[in-house]
Amino acid sequence: MVSDPATQGHEESPSPVRILDHAKRGCHLEVVLGPEQVVAAAGVMDENGFALDAVTGVDWIAESQLEVIYDYFHPLNGMRVAARARIPRETPEIPTISNVFAGANWHERETHDFFGIRFLGHPDLTPLLLPEDATYHPLRKDFSGE
Amino acid sequence: MNELNVISAPEHSGETFILNLGPQHPATHGVLRVKLTMDGEYITRAEPVPGYIHRMHEKMGENRNYAQFLPNTSRIDYLSAMHYTHAFVGVVERASGIEVPPRAEYLRVITSELNRISSHLVWFGAFLLDLGGFTPLLYAFDDREKILDLLEGITGSRLTYCYYRFGGVCNDVDDAFIRGTREFVALMRPRLSLYRELVTDNIILRKRLENIGPIPAEMCRKYGATGPVIRGAGIRYDVRRLEPYSVYPELDFEVAVQFEGDCMARYLVRMEEMGQSLRIIEQALDRLPDGPVLGKAPKTVKLPPGDYSYAVEASRGRFAVRVVSDGKDVPYRVKLRAPSFSNLSLFEEASQGMMLPDALAVMGSLDLVIPDIDR
Numbered sequence: 001m002v003s004d005p006a007t008q009g010h011e012e013s014p015s016p017v018r019i020l021d022h023a024k025r026g027c028h029l030e031v032v033l034g035p036e037q038v039v040a041a042a043g044v045m046d047e048n049g050f051a052l053d054a055v056t057g058v059d060w061i062a063e064s065q066l067e068v069i070y071d072y073f074h075p076l077n078g079m080r081v082a083a084r085a086r087i088p089r090e091t092p093e094i095p096t097i098s099n100v101f102a103g104a105n106w107h108e109r110e111t112h113d114f115f116g117i118r119f120l121g122h123p124d125l126t127p128l129l130l131p132e133d134a135t136y137h138p139l140r141k142d143f144s145g146e
Numbered sequence: 147m148n149e150l151n152v153i154s155a156p157e158h159s160g161e162t163f164i165l166n167l168g169p170q171h172p173a174t175h176g177v178l179r180v181k182l183t184m185d186g187e188y189i190t191r192a193e194p195v196p197g198y199i200h201r202m203h204e205k206m207g208e209n210r211n212y213a214q215f216l217p218n219t220s221r222i223d224y225l226s227a228m229h230y231t232h233a234f235v236g237v238v239e240r241a242s243g244i245e246v247p248p249r250a251e252y253l254r255v256i257t258s259e260l261n262r263i264s265s266h267l268v269w270f271g272a273f274l275l276d277l278g279g280f281t282p283l284l285y286a287f288d289d290r291e292k293i294l295d296l297l298e299g300i301t302g303s304r305l306t307y308c309y310y311r312f313g314g315v316c317n318d319v320d321d322a323f324i325r326g327t328r329e330f331v332a333l334m335r336p337r338l339s340l341y342r343e344l345v346t347d348n349i350i351l352r353k354r355l356e357n358i359g360p361i362p363a364e365m366c367r368k369y370g371a372t373g374p375v376i377r378g379a380g381i382r383y384d385v386r387r388l389e390p391y392s393v394y395p396e397l398d399f400e401v402a403v404q405f406e407g408d409c410m411a412r413y414l415v416r417m418e419e420m421g422q423s424l425r426i427i428e429q430a431l432d433r434l435p436d437g438p439v440l441g442k443a444p445k446t447v448k449l450p451p452g453d454y455s456y457a458v459e460a461s462r463g464r465f466a467v468r469v470v471s472d473g474k475d476v477p478y479r480v481k482l483r484a485p486s487f488s489n490l491s492l493f494e495e496a497s498q499g500m501m502l503p504d505a506l507a508v509m510g511s512l513d514l515v516i517p518d519i520d521r
Contacts, residue, residue: 077388
């Protein structure tokens with residue numbers, strides 16, 4: 001339906017693009033990216049007419065990594081694509097895609113609230129859903145609520 | 147058509163002031179605060195400040211098993227409980243291969259569409275109230291009461307329904323429900339015509355809504371706005387059709403769409419949708435198969451390790467649940483993708499240069515449910 005966002009230049013890791021069975025997984029295509037590729041991938045999604053569904057995180061504490069998941073859907077044909085990128089837990093930084101999809105602004109702010117992931121170049125990472133003086137990140141697996 | 151479009155501030159005086167709208171304000175329908183930077187009557191910046199009723203449902207999801215988390219999902223968008231629980235039982239069924247008997251799927255569709263109508267009726271009443279018309283609210287709540295009574299009869303709740311279970315629904319319906327629902331459909335059609343005559347064709351309403359607050363398709367795409375917002379901008383995006391689930395593919399209905407992208411378009415989409423929901427309910431009642439309403443499901447649900455998502459068309463648009471499982475009986479991660487969150491995120495851009503009363507009309511036309519945004 002569309003050209004695969006990350007088939008180029010990512011041969012070193014095994015199969016960065018996976019075609020999924022929507023009936024089992026709820027998604028048609030999954031792409032594993034390096035953190036430096038997420039903006040370019042968002043650009044490809046944008047050019048192909050996709051809409052931004054959500055940006056969220058997962059804390060893989062055992063591997064000492066944080067994962068950022070970018071969900072897209074196509075407003076005309078319903079196709080679903082998820083792009084995922086892992087970053088180290090100690091330096092959780094990844095470029096913002098809010099210049100490509102304006103709606104990413106709030107999703108990234110929320111992900112920063114919950115996981116402490118810093119989106120480089122984001123215009124405003126003040127807490128969105130958490131209290132304005134919050135310094136904790138409740139969806140980190142080692143968060144205890146004091 | 148664009149002549150009356152967003153009357154923008156004639157000349158910036160350069161002097162602005164901050165106006166706080168909310169967090170307690172009747173027009174925000176809940177605890178939403180909007181920090182407005184005003185140049186006289188015109189908005190130069192409207193920054194929504196959500197989070198006042200943030201409950202961290204996603205963390206709760208990581209602390210209880212699948213069955214225990216299910217009731218949480220009916221409390222996110224409290225006007226759309228059926229759709230939200232549908233997404234959560236859907237993701238569990240999809241991941242673990244639990245079969246749902248056909249009768250249960252039809253009952254899910256019937257109750258979901260009743261819920262959609264009751265949700266749109268609340269929006270209709272509240273929106274008109276925002277615009278200064280009190281009477282429609284009383285009519286709308288009168289109709290909605292009948293739906294609440296019907297659903298109370300089979301689910302036991304009037305608002306935060308938890309009727310769906312992994313593998314079906316918890317109660318079969320009785321003849322009283324079927325009869326009552328048919329009566330409701332027969333009664334609601336003339337009511338919709340009445341609303342058209344009394345409200346939709348009203349010149350004052352049209353002056354308040356036509357050409358006000360255009361939200362073009364491209365803006366919807368960039369912000370991920372869905373539901374009546376994107377359908378009011380001419381895009382026929384409906385999860386029931388484009389990512390079909392349950393028995394919707396077997397039912398005949400039109401996806402309501404309008405092309406103007408203004409407040410009136412979003413209004414007309416929702417009004418049309420109520421009629422379509424009646425159509426769906428009628429067909430589903432005609433085809434309702436006999437049989438069990440709850441399939442076999444394990445006592446303690448465990449999903450195979452992996453990442454699963456499930457989307458539904460809720461009253462306000464696309465609601466999706468993403469569950470990351472590590473094979474235990476408690477989810478490793480639950481992400482709740484709320485339609486109101488994305489729909490509100492475009493407000494800052496859409497309301498720029500608008501007069502305050504028009505911005506409130508736009509906000510009403512987005513049909514926000516604040517607990518859905520804050521989660």
